[in-house]
Amino acid sequence: MPSDGGGSLTVIWPPAPYDSKEVRYQILLSDKNGASDPSTFKVVAEFPANTHYIRESKWPWWTRPDAPETHQVTIKNGKGVELKDGKTYHVALAVVSGDVRTFTTVVQAASEPNWINWNQINNLFLALLFGGIVFYAISVAKKREIFLRRIPGLDAVDEAIGRSTELGKPILYLTGAHDMSDPSTIAAAVILGRVAKRAAAYETDLLVPHRDPITMAVCQEITKQAYLEAGKPDLFKEDANFFITTDQFSYTAAVDGIMLRKKPAANFFMGAYFAESLLLTETGASTGAIQIAGTDSDHQLPFFVTTCDYTLIGEELYAASAYLSREPIQVGTLRGQDIGKALILGVLTVGTLLATAGAVLDAQWPQLFLDVFKDVK
Amino acid sequence: MIFLRRQMPLLITLLAGLVFAAQYYVPHPASEQLLTSVTKWLQIIGGFALILGVSSLFHVHAVKIRRKEAGWGYSFVLYASMLGTIAIGLWANGKEAVDGTITAFGWIYSYMMVPLQGTMFAILAFFIASAAYRSFRARSREAAVLLVAAVIVMMGRVPLGEYILPLSGDVSQWILNVLNASVRRAILIGVSLGTVALSFKIIFGVERSYLGGGKE
Numbered sequence: 001m002p003s004d005g006g007g008s009l010t011v012i013w014p015p016a017p018y019d020s021k022e023v024r025y026q027i028l029l030s031d032k033n034g035a036s037d038p039s040t041f042k043v044v045a046e047f048p049a050n051t052h053y054i055r056e057s058k059w060p061w062w063t064r065p066d067a068p069e070t071h072q073v074t075i076k077n078g079k080g081v082e083l084k085d086g087k088t089y090h091v092a093l094a095v096v097s098g099d100v101r102t103f104t105t106v107v108q109a110a111s112e113p114n115w116i117n118w119n120q121i122n123n124l125f126l127a128l129l130f131g132g133i134v135f136y137a138i139s140v141a142k143k144r145e146i147f148l149r150r151i152p153g154l155d156a157v158d159e160a161i162g163r164s165t166e167l168g169k170p171i172l173y174l175t176g177a178h179d180m181s182d183p184s185t186i187a188a189a190v191i192l193g194r195v196a197k198r199a200a201a202y203e204t205d206l207l208v209p210h211r212d213p214i215t216m217a218v219c220q221e222i223t224k225q226a227y228l229e230a231g232k233p234d235l236f237k238e239d240a241n242f243f244i245t246t247d248q249f250s251y252t253a254a255v256d257g258i259m260l261r262k263k264p265a266a267n268f269f270m271g272a273y274f275a276e277s278l279l280l281t282e283t284g285a286s287t288g289a290i291q292i293a294g295t296d297s298d299h300q301l302p303f304f305v306t307t308c309d310y311t312l313i314g315e316e317l318y319a320a321s322a323y324l325s326r327e328p329i330q331v332g333t334l335r336g337q338d339i340g341k342a343l344i345l346g347v348l349t350v351g352t353l354l355a356t357a358g359a360v361l362d363a364q365w366p367q368l369f370l371d372v373f374k375d376v377k
Numbered sequence: 378m379i380f381l382r383r384q385m386p387l388l389i390t391l392l393a394g395l396v397f398a399a400q401y402y403v404p405h406p407a408s409e410q411l412l413t414s415v416t417k418w419l420q421i422i423g424g425f426a427l428i429l430g431v432s433s434l435f436h437v438h439a440v441k442i443r444r445k446e447a448g449w450g451y452s453f454v455l456y457a458s459m460l461g462t463i464a465i466g467l468w469a470n471g472k473e474a475v476d477g478t479i480t481a482f483g484w485i486y487s488y489m490m491v492p493l494q495g496t497m498f499a500i501l502a503f504f505i506a507s508a509a510y511r512s513f514r515a516r517s518r519e520a521a522v523l524l525v526a527a528v529i530v531m532m533g534r535v536p537l538g539e540y541i542l543p544l545s546g547d548v549s550q551w552i553l554n555v556l557n558a559s560v561r562r563a564i565l566i567g568v569s570l571g572t573v574a575l576s577f578k579i580i581f582g583v584e585r586s587y588l589g590g591g592k593e
Contacts, residue, residue, distance in 0.1 A: 003404065004404050005404035005405060005406055005408075005409065006405075006406065113404065113405045113406055114404055114405060115403055115404075115405050116402060116403065116404075117402055117403070117404045120401070120402050121402070123401075123402075124402055127398075127573065130570070130573055130574075131573075131577050134574050134577055134578075135577075138583070179423075180587075181419075183571075183572045183575045183576060184572075186575065186579065186584075186587050187571075187575060189586075189587050190584065190586050190587060193586050210430070212426075212430075213423075213426040213427055213428075213429045213430030213433070214422075214423065214426045214429075216429070216430060216433060217426070217429060218587060221588070222586065222587065239433070239436065239437050239440065241433075242433050242434065242437045243429070243430035243431070243433040243434050244434065245434075246427075246430075247494075248494075249493070249494045249497035249498060250493075250494070252497055253493075253497055257451070261447065261448050275498065275501060278501060278504045278505060278508060279497065279500060279501060279504060282504040282507065282508055296568040296571070296572070298561055298564050298565060298568070301564070303508065305512075306508045306509075306511065306512040307508050307511075313564060314564040314565070314567045314568040314571070315564075315567035315568055315570065315571035317571070318568075318571030318572070318574065318575050319571070321584070321586070329578075329583050330584075333574050333575075333577075333578055333583070336574060337567075337570045337571060337574050340570045340574075341566065341567065341570060344566055344570075
């Protein structure tokens, strides 16, 4: 079968005038060398003759092996079938009508793995298109200033650090539950750099407890660089970033303890969170700290919105770096994202209209557009 | 030296980023095998990184004990429990039970760790109640809308609520499936685009502050 990792055979045959629910098709398979009598083959699939058309399959139009009205069945490993790549198999089709069983000629086939999944090529095209838009927007941003809407949560970063400085209390910064392979953790680490720079400028203590040792090592470097850039390398403390544990609730208990004992005046919750979000933020709220959260964990957003003073919702977490730095490259990326969103909105509108038209008119042509935006595995 | 600190990581990021982005489109078993072996390597590196983490933990608490900082007793408890657990774990060969009999290590896990974790999780119920109380106070128009929606959804999710207010079941489903789901999807679209854009920036070295800031 094209576009797969091997271990499957696809049988295709044209529709017949007798196709109806009373007539049944059987797919027969044999792995014996020189097998020629289909009646001795193993039945690997059986179904009514008016089913299993290519139009019912998940293939997009550009990888369909034949016309939509053609029959197709894919034989895969499992349920008593074990296909080995490169081995030749004998395949036949049987038409069962009442007690009569008619066989087609036996064909030989071998499965083999492919190097490209052409079903997903639309995904690659859209990713490259989006990448192109982002880099185009960056080049535009380098030439002229781009408007950024206000993000109150990020405007409050200075306020929170200033408050900590006035009260002589530390700033607590969390980078979330995931490791550095998660973009939200990277975004949290990037924002940490900006926060640490301001904290260094204001000579305010920074506490960054971690759940992942690699994230801790990365954040140590980021913090060190931030203190250097702020011209306060002597104020940098190696143990400002420290590891607690990878265990969810042990970490939560430890951070809650830090909040209650050290009473930080500003708490930052950036990155990905799970059930610990409310335990952390509610404890922080009880200490009277100003709290700023930023997460792409949509399931935790209600808890953050409820208990924090400011919340960066979803993409705002990724926008933070651009907003705080105002560098053209970063701002250009944001503009690229906005153009991407406008495109998606357009596709949603056009797609809805076309899908409705396709259903009303019983037409196949809207699929030409709809398939391009489908996630086909 | 600057090459090893700056250019080298960027080069590795570029290569790894491109290879594993391409891996998504390659169904061949060799591609799967590459992903599997890199995942194993990541696990091995993660194991070594844990040594880094534990040494940081020991260092931070050793300083607290040495300086007799406020709450240094907790640091002492941490040291005692961590070293005690490691010693007992080694003594039990890391096994929680032998021939159906629980070992001391298993006892620590079952009768200390699990109840403590359960306790932390159980506190969540009280925190939800206090957070809900604060957010549902109808002090503004938005909070009032939230309160009404929350009451309808809560009524629609329990049999008694649906009995008292028969329409609440359908209305709560509509709130969840239409209003809530559409807003959630809008957030997810934004998050996905943000993730892809950040990935592009990282792969092509536009965003490099995660390497320790600086622009050189």
